[in-house]
Amino acid sequence: MPKCTKCQSTSFKMTIENVNGSNIKFRVISCYSCDTVVSFLDFTNNSIAFDDIYDKLAIRRRS
Numbered sequence: 001m002p003k004c005t006k007c008q009s010t011s012f013k014m015t016i017e018n019v020n021g022s023n024i025k026f027r028v029i030s031c032y033s034c035d036t037v038v039s040f041l042d043f044t045n046n047s048i049a050f051d052d053i054y055d056k057l058a059i060r061r062r063s
C-alpha cells in the first residue's frame with residue numbers, strides 16, 4: 001500500500017486544479033490527510049496512464 005511521504009497516510013484523493021493564468025487543468029493526486037501532492041497529470045493525458053496511477057494508489061473516496 002502506498003503511503004504519504006509526509007504523514008504516512010494510505011488514503012489519497014483526486015482533484016482537478018487550474019493553473020493560474022491559463023486554461024490548463026491538472027488532475028492532482030494528493031494525500032487525503034495532509035494535502036501533500038503525490039502526483040499530477042495533464043488533463044489531456046490519456047486515461048490509461050491515469051487509471052494505472054489510480055490503481056497503484058488505491059484511491060478511496062469518503063462515503
Ligand SMILES: [Zn+2]
Pocket residue numbers: 004005006007008009031032033034035036
Ligand atoms: Zn499525508
